[in-house]
Amino acid sequence: MSTTLLPVIQPEAVACCTPLTSETIDAERADDLAKKLKALADPTRLRLVSIVAASEGGEACVCDLIEPVGLSQPTVSHHLKILMEAGFLTRSKRGTWAYYKLVPGALGQLSQLLDVTASR
Amino acid sequence: MSTTLLPVIQPEAVACCTPLTSETIDAERADDLAKKLKALADPTRLRLVSIVAASEGGEACVCDLIEPVGLSQPTVSHHLKILMEAGFLTRSKRGTWAYYKLVPGALGQLSQLLDVTASR
DNA sequence: ACACTCCATCGACGTTTGTCAATATTCGGA
DNA sequence: TCCGAATATTGACAAACGTCGATGGAGTGT
Numbered sequence: 001m002s003t004t005l006l007p008v009i010q011p012e013a014v015a016c017c018t019p020l021t022s023e024t025i026d027a028e029r030a031d032d033l034a035k036k037l038k039a040l041a042d043p044t045r046l047r048l049v050s051i052v053a054a055s056e057g058g059e060a061c062v063c064d065l066i067e068p069v070g071l072s073q074p075t076v077s078h079h080l081k082i083l084m085e086a087g088f089l090t091r092s093k094r095g096t097w098a099y100y101k102l103v104p105g106a107l108g109q110l111s112q113l114l115d116v117t118a119s120r
Numbered sequence: 121m122s123t124t125l126l127p128v129i130q131p132e133a134v135a136c137c138t139p140l141t142s143e144t145i146d147a148e149r150a151d152d153l154a155k156k157l158k159a160l161a162d163p164t165r166l167r168l169v170s171i172v173a174a175s176e177g178g179e180a181c182v183c184d185l186i187e188p189v190g191l192s193q194p195t196v197s198h199h200l201k202i203l204m205e206a207g208f209l210t211r212s213k214r215g216t217w218a219y220y221k222l223v224p225g226a227l228g229q230l231s232q233l234l235d236v237t238a239s240r
Numbered sequence: 241a242c243a244c245t246c247c248a249t250c251g252a253c254g255t256t257t258g259t260c261a262a263t264a265t266t267c268g269g270a
Numbered sequence: 271t272c273c274g275a276a277t278a279t280t281g282a283c284a285a286a287c288g289t290c291g292a293t294g295g296a297g298t299g300t
Contacts (some may be wrong), residue, residue: 138259181246181247182246182247182248183242183245183246183247193246193247193248194247194249194250196247197247197248197249198248198249201248206250216246216247217246217247218246218247218248219243
């Protein structure tokens with residue numbers, strides 16, 4: 001398999017903080033990062049994020065998510081709550097329905113933290 | 121700041137593939153991604169990766185990692201094994217010492233998968 | 241050969257996690 | 271006002287996880 005060239009955008013605005021490995025990450029930041037990664041580190045939750053992102057208007061209600069992931073309604077609600085608390089999704093209720101939507105920069109910010117680490 | 125081009129070595133294992141949310145991620149890919157994220161989703165393991173990356177020559181032996189993370193030697197070895205099995209670290213033994221090093225593109229690849237997701 | 245150091249594995253433990261059924265809550269319609 | 275539908279919460283349980291102490295194996299130096 002060949003090699004390709006990939007454009008790398010220099011982070012003029014480096015997410016928020018300092019590069020991840022210029023110095024050793026401190027325990028507090030490690031804890032924070034781990035929490036977010038943990039929220040994403042589940043196949044069901046990854047699929048939920050993916051489905052929501054790919055949905056009409058970028059949002060989906062719980063009832064639309066149950067069948068695709070093949071789990072019970074309480075379990076789906078549970079996963080959505082975890083994703084919300086980690087800052088990846090937002091919920092807006094309209095009538096009896098709860099619509100979940102991606103938080104715009106959330107995944108990108110997480111991605112940048114890893115990327116900076118990866119660059120060394 | 122300008123943009124540069126970074127050579128990316130295509131791993132013989134596919135793993136690169138299609139954007140994460142152009143279509144709904146399938147269960148198999150979600151499982152794979154989740155495994156890697158799970159390996160990183162622990163504060164101790166994040167610190168280990170960070171310390172190894174920031175170490176002299178990009179590598180560190182177990183004895184140098186124990187004190188910084190403040191855990192027992194077996195626990196540190198356990199975490200390092202998990203990071204190895206997930207493809208983030210490699211081990212090379214020299215004498216009695218075991219030196220761990222970052223796998224060059226591993227974090228970047230993971231980062232890209234999230235980034236693609238983030239772009240929508 | 242011996243002792244010592246570095247590291248991995250094993251066995252055990254308390255905690256966290258993912259899942260479900262049952263129940264509660266909230267809202268819209270008849 | 272009562273009923274049904276969409277979600278959230280609770281309680282329970284098995285599986286996975288993070289940690290440790292004890293032990294084992296492999297190198298090094300004496």
